Amino acid sequence: MSAIQKNVESASEAYPSLFTQGHLALPPAKKYLVLTCMDARIDPAQAFGINLGDAHVIRNLLGTQEIVLVKHTGCGMLTFKNEDAQGLVEKNLGSDALAELKSRQLDFLPFSDREGAVRKDVQYLSDSKLVPNNITISGWIYQHLRELLNALLSNWRTMANRTTEKAQEERPSQKSSSCGGDVKPVEPRTSETSTTTTTPPDHLALEQFNALICGDGWKSLDEPPPLPFDVRHHTLSVSIFTVLVLAECCFLPIALYYGLSKGTNMRSGIYFAIITSLFGFVTGYEFGVRSWRLIRPSDQYRPLFGSPRFWGLDSTQYVLMTPFTVMTIILIIFSIPHYPSVRALALPMPVGMIVTGVILVVNGWAAHHHWTLRYFRLSSHVKNSICPPLTFCLFEDICAVDGKGGKNFRTAALVRYHASPRFRALLMHLLWFWSVPAIVIGAVLIVAIYLTSDDIAYGIGWGAPTVWAVIWTWITVGWARRALAIERKTWSSDRLQSTQGLT
Structure with a gap:
């Protein structure tokens, strides 16, 4: 495990006790998107006046030495297919917009298997000629309602030239040997200022519900999970x-x-x-x-x-x-x-x-x-x-x-x-x-x-x-x-x- 991944895992153990907004709604509350540079000196939250859950933030990846790929439970991409998205485009933007969408053959990239999607995406990045050989790639699943990072798998990129036969043979075994991870659930807290703008579908609400109650982190506790009320x-x-x-x-x-x-x-x-x-x-x-x-x-x-x-x-x-x-x-x-x-x-x-x-x-x-x-x-x-x-x-x-x-x-x-x-x-x-x-x-x-x-x-x-x-x-x-x-x-x-x- 790389130093960066050790830092991610270590931080994930402390983060749950500090995180207070795990219940936020899926869509951005303020309904806008920020597209900005990856420059580490830029803090979108302070620079653009947004809080967690307010907006989508997209940043480019210049100067990156390691990629941490994260998917999460309760993801909206699990709830629809391309046909559903195309139907919404036609309903909200008209038939011309739908025709343009189809002409460009755009894929919204939904997925039905979260773990499989992580593995597929990590493999895609590993095989890409556009990603340098010295870039380490790891895949993670973020447990949305438990505020956890669970190491689902890691795919260590070798420092050798990818054209060598040995490097090509080693990747699958390295990937499979690093699957899994230790999960330590901690009950989440919530923010008093949060606002829910939409109601998730029943199946998504059930998934979130099960994500909260089905963990076994409480088994390591010396006493029953506390109730914050006196x-x-x-x-x-x-x-x-x-x-x-x-x-x-x-x-x-x-x-x-x-x-x-x-x-x-x-x-x-x-x-x-x-x-x-x-x-x-x-x-x-x-x-x-x-x-x-x-x-x-x-x-x-x-x-x-x-x-x-x-x-x-x-x-x-x-x-x-x-x-x-x-x-x-x-x-x-x-x-x-x-x-x-x-x-x-x-x-x-x-x-x-x-x-x-x-x-x-x-x-x-x-x-x-x-x-x-x-x-x-x-x-x-x-x-x-x-x-x-x-x-x-x-x-x-x-x-x-x-x-x-x-x-x-x-x-x-x-x-x-x-x-x-x-x-x-x-x-x-x-x-x-x-x-x-x-x-x-x-x-x-x-x-x-x-x-x-x-x-x-x-x-x-x-x-x-x-x-x-x-x-x-x-x-x-x-x-x-x-x-x-x-x-x-x-x-x-x-x-x-x-x-x-x-x-």
Whole structure:
């Protein structure tokens, strides 16, 4: 291995911890190309005001002594054929442009086999009479989402004259003996200022997804891949939000109902209209804030792998909006009569529990049986990937969006989930722990509401779900802490057993 290649390999080990923009979109964000000299004194980024991902940069190769040929995962050249490109030329530039393109017999040089293309290109340069004999050529694959350089192959050019028979015979063996390379995955980080301008095709998104989760670099770690989020740093905001949600979903409706019904002569239709009008202020505000973070120009908070801007809301947004929409509809409809039914207006929380529980049970069945996401994504799990439990999606989304962990957290969470069987098992167990009791207790509360008096029914409908949620949350926190401690303690032994099981 040459000194230059040793430098490339050494730098590739340190670069992942510094690289912060592995999620950038395939096309250049600023939509222009820079064609400049190879002069090492020119820095296109500073000279032309471009950041990584902003523009294509092409430089000539004067004064080169070694060629490092690099292809990468997630490359757009894998996604089309010449016929596809010609069709786009005709569509965007017209038939005359297509005729000129065909007359020049231009080849866009797409490829379907990445490794084969690297080998072919290295061989092409090796055989070219235009490349001096003293030029060393090596081929590499850049793991786009893991920020790695993997030495796929090297083709050492001999210093002897290529016309000699010995030099011609040595090249193939030198090339084949240097294939392969050691890969050390490091989880990527992302930039808060990046902007996604296009959505990659489903198969490309899946390739990027698999490139992130299918590596085995975590096997060399002494502990589970870290999650860059500390809830202790968010204690104040979590406490305030919890108090406001409890007030909206429990304290305020109960206080207003008993206070206005027992302490005033106000008609029930009026005070129920007041209660209904106040419901949703906190959750509505939170939905609005997180919706803006998900659809704003920067893709910092959106799910990974090209989630669309305007319809790419994460799973948490859709899952939680469903029960809250149902609850709001119940409140509005049953508040309309002059004298509303107290029992009917005690139903929103139990019904919301059942709706949420049903969603989780259906998802749990799909995740347990490893169903494929054929028609939609679940947060950063793209189409055609294996369905994850919604407990993971909620965990990923809330920390990434509401906790402002962004893509950095989404990436780390995805790596942790797919690297740790114990972490996956914990989330699956928690899904059943919340879903089945939510349905059962919700149904029991509905029965209790219709078997008791109005005053007791209203207290049950708005108070009991909150008591249940507080108890379940307390159990969940303790359970998760113990499970994560066991995961950390047994990480090395679990990795060893996994390795032995494969050998």
